[in-house]
Amino acid sequence: MLIGGKFVEAASGKTFPTYNPATGEVLANVPEGDKADIELAVKAARSAFEKPAWRRMTPSERGKLIWRLGDAVEQHADEFAALESLDNGKAVMMARYGDVALVVDMFRYMAGWATKIEGNTIPLSVPYTPGAEYLAYTLREPVGVVGQIIPWNFPLLMAAWKLGPALAAGCTVVLKVAEQTPLTALRLAELINEVGFPEGVVNVVTGFGETAGAALAAHPDVDKVAFTGSTEVGKLIVKAAAGNLKKLTLELGGKSPNVVYKDADLDIAIPGAADAVFFNHGQACCAGTRLFVEKQIFDKVVDGVSDKAKKIKLGPGLDPSTEMGPLVSDEQLNRVCGYLESGRKDGAKALSGGGRHGNKGYFVEPTVLTNVKPEMKVYQEEIFGPVVVAVPFNDPSEIEPAANDTVYGLAAGVWTKDISKAHATAARLRAGTVWVNCYSIFDAALPFGGYKQSGWGREMGHEVLHNYTETKSVCVKIA
Ligand code: NAI
Ligand code: MG
Numbered sequence: 001m002l003i004g005g006k007f008v009e010a011a012s013g014k015t016f017p018t019y020n021p022a023t024g025e026v027l028a029n030v031p032e033g034d035k036a037d038i039e040l041a042v043k044a045a046r047s048a049f050e051k052p053a054w055r056r057m058t059p060s061e062r063g064k065l066i067w068r069l070g071d072a073v074e075q076h077a078d079e080f081a082a083l084e085s086l087d088n089g090k091a092v093m094m095a096r097y098g099d100v101a102l103v104v105d106m107f108r109y110m111a112g113w114a115t116k117i118e119g120n121t122i123p124l125s126v127p128y129t130p131g132a133e134y135l136a137y138t139l140r141e142p143v144g145v146v147g148q149i150i151p152w153n154f155p156l157l158m159a160a161w162k163l164g165p166a167l168a169a170g171c172t173v174v175l176k177v178a179e180q181t182p183l184t185a186l187r188l189a190e191l192i193n194e195v196g197f198p199e200g201v202v203n204v205v206t207g208f209g210e211t212a213g214a215a216l217a218a219h220p221d222v223d224k225v226a227f228t229g230s231t232e233v234g235k236l237i238v239k240a241a242a243g244n245l246k247k248l249t250l251e252l253g254g255k256s257p258n259v260v261y262k263d264a265d266l267d268i269a270i271p272g273a274a275d276a277v278f279f280n281h282g283q284a285c286c287a288g289t290r291l292f293v294e295k296q297i298f299d300k301v302v303d304g305v306s307d308k309a310k311k312i313k314l315g316p317g318l319d320p321s322t323e324m325g326p327l328v329s330d331e332q333l334n335r336v337c338g339y340l341e342s343g344r345k346d347g348a349k350a351l352s353g354g355g356r357h358g359n360k361g362y363f364v365e366p367t368v369l370t371n372v373k374p375e376m377k378v379y380q381e382e383i384f385g386p387v388v389v390a391v392p393f394n395d396p397s398e399i400e401p402a403a404n405d406t407v408y409g410l411a412a413g414v415w416t417k418d419i420s421k422a423h424a425t426a427a428r429l430r431a432g433t434v435w436v437n438c439y440s441i442f443d444a445a446l447p448f449g450g451y452k453q454s455g456w457g458r459e460m461g462h463e464v465l466h467n468y469t470e471t472k473s474v475c476v477k478i479a
Pocket of ligand 1: 149150151152153176177178179207208209210212213214215217228229230231233234236237251252253254284285335382383384
């Protein structure tokens, strides 16, 4: 682990294994950080926050360091992709041209912001001091020591989404990576040292959620926590943060609607609807898992999506011909298969897939379920596997209530050639992102986050910088 600029073992000396999900074999053992290590990491981050090396570093220098980190990741892109594929299971080409490319771009985008975090000058009127004149302005200062807790579905990318804005704003960080996928963040930690960040600015702790993660969320000297993961743990973090009222941003689950109108171009809507859910094996918070299709084209679309599902080539991530790898862990395999079982019991029908694939590794068949009812678990809950429920609708007026009938509000998709219908639907969906005639399009400049129980705050874009800065108003009497 990286604490205070040094690579260290856990204080307890304990380690834990990380597995290759394609085979179930142990890949490596990593330090099992817990409360004691979080304590050391927060101390290092606090000390780095106060030292001039970081606190007085010019924004330009800070930006250059972040840019250099992007360059360093790019120079090691193939290595990062291989490592991510081994540890997470995703196809290596996806890791290389999706995850790693976005990571590089994210650091570069945020490098540019370091020099552009500005306040305002504000004309005052102050009714109870007639005749007095003031110069008033706002400063945007780093929020301080930030705890960041990230999941396993896009391990390196989630590290970049979190670190980029925190560093651009001048914060210091304790990053707790997911126990399932610690490897790419540890490699990134080496590059963070190599490019020259002062010691303690970024600390990376490997360990479990209930121990290391919980200690970070509750720590009295942490000013802010940014979390991505399950809604269930998001709620625990809200409680843990209450102790010192630390600031919080949360990026949580989803059960995103994907709406195909009868006037859609089905040559793009059908593969688009398949990718919307099968991308990253369905292990994406924004996955389009509730497919609403207008009645006249329902059979054509669901048959098309299930044909796509049947043709997806499953295999180990490192095999270049693999289109879909295994789920991340045996726990996730069991969770997803449990949902498939509950769907079957409730009367849902699998047009494709419906179960585990093979008996080695954590593979699940890409699955399209029909005959689903709103009260079924498979319809309501986030499955986080390659499973979509398809539902016909008779009239566009049904879409607003049906699509919004969920506790989540992360993302949505709309497929139509009618420009008015596209914008009208986008306006009515309670979701942080709406994609029209595309899906899962991410960009460092485009804010991402959730309505309702999908979270608090936004990541990326300039919006995210508000989460990492405090506004200070300075008021000077000049006459
Ligand atoms: P999780 O929410 O338990 O794990 C995410 C991160 O939180 C990990 O780093 C974990 O160590 C940490 N964590 C766990 N318990 C914690 C606690 N009490 N205090 C502080 N940190 C804690 O998610 P898990 O168990 O891996 O997956 C369960 C479900 O969560 C998935 O099936 C999926 O539905 C959802 N999920 C959503 C993600 C998203 O991108 N929004 C990412 C991962 C999971
Ligand atoms: Mg968990």
